[in-house]
Amino acid sequence: NAGVTQTPKFRVLKTGQSMTLLCAQDMNHEYMYWYRQDPGMGLRLIHYSVGEGTTAKGEVPDGYNVSRLKKQNFLLGLESAAPSQTSVYFCASTGTGVTEAFFGQGTRLTVV
Amino acid sequence: KNQVEQSPQSLIILEGKNCTLQCNYTVSPFSNLRWYKQDTGRGPVSLTIMTFSENTKSNGRYTATLDADTKQSSLHITASQLSDSASYICVVSSQSGTYKYIFGTGTRLKVLA
Numbered sequence: 699n700a701g702v703t704q705t706p707k708f709r710v711l712k713t714g715q716s717m718t719l720l721c722a723q724d725m726n727h728e729y730m731y732w733y734r735q736d737p738g739m740g741l742r743l744i745h746y747s748v749g750e751g752t753t754a755k756g757e758v759p760d761g762y763n764v765s766r767l768k769k770q771n772f773l774l775g776l777e778s779a780a781p782s783q784t785s786v787y788f789c790a791s792t793g794t795g796v797t798e799a800f801f802g803q804g805t806r807l808t809v810v
Numbered sequence: 811k812n813q814v815e816q817s818p819q820s821l822i823i824l825e826g827k828n829c830t831l832q833c834n835y836t837v838s839p840f841s842n843l844r845w846y847k848q849d850t851g852r853g854p855v856s857l858t859i860m861t862f863s864e865n866t867k868s869n870g871r872y873t874a875t876l877d878a879d880t881k882q883s884s885l886h887i888t889a890s891q892l893s894d895s896a897s898y899i900c901v902v903s904s905q906s907g908t909y910k911y912i913f914g915t916g917t918r919l920k921v922l923a
Contacts, residue, residue, distance in 0.1 A: 738915060739915060740814070740899070740914055740915045740916070741854075741899075741913040743911070788853055788854075790853075796842050796859060796861060796903075797859075798856045798859065799844070799856065799911075800856075801853030801854045801855070802853050803852060803853050804851070804852070804853050
């Protein structure tokens with residue numbers, strides 16, 4: 699049982715490059731989330747999805763896009779990376795109701 | 811403004827000792843409060859989830875308490891072990907099943923032998 703899997707685990711980008719982070723969950727969860735974690739700050743929500751084919755903006759959505767074409771996958775895209783997007787990115791998923799949220803292992807992204 | 815504040819920011823204790831971490835929140839309307847453990851370089855892992863009607867919940871050596879009237883929660887760790895060294899994050903949800911999780915900045919705990 700893999701839970702939530704993120705790929706890649708590490709990446710270094712040059713300013714202006716693009717990339718896609720993949721999140722996959724095998725728990726049939728409806729809700730999926732992308733967060734970023736920066737030193738001295740709590741996790742901040744970038745985008746989220748309440749089901750297949752749906753996405754919505756979170757607290758810090760600028761510079762990111764997402765897609766949820768399949769229920770088990772949630773993709774986070776950076777079209778033109780900026781140094782301010784250097785961070786650790788976490789994906790999470792939950793079922794409906796007051797249930798446990800499961801997090802991936804994180805992707806450490808550095809934009810130079 | 812919905813906020814979650816944790817104290818202390820960091821804590822160092824000796825192995826075998828107990829400790830208590832604090833969480834104060836101003837999130838409204840309240841749905842549930844969660845404590846997570848995050849090891850360095852890893853994703854957060856759930857320890858406890860408490861709803862409005864729950865005052866205490868245990869998970870092994872971890873015991874969380876909730877006072878919904880004063881909007882305070884605590885996480886008590888009993889007989890600490892080296893493996894307890896991690897960040898502990900308090901998260902408050904204002905609505906069940908939506909994105910509205912507000913994260914604290916965490917307490918970094920170091921357990922020394």
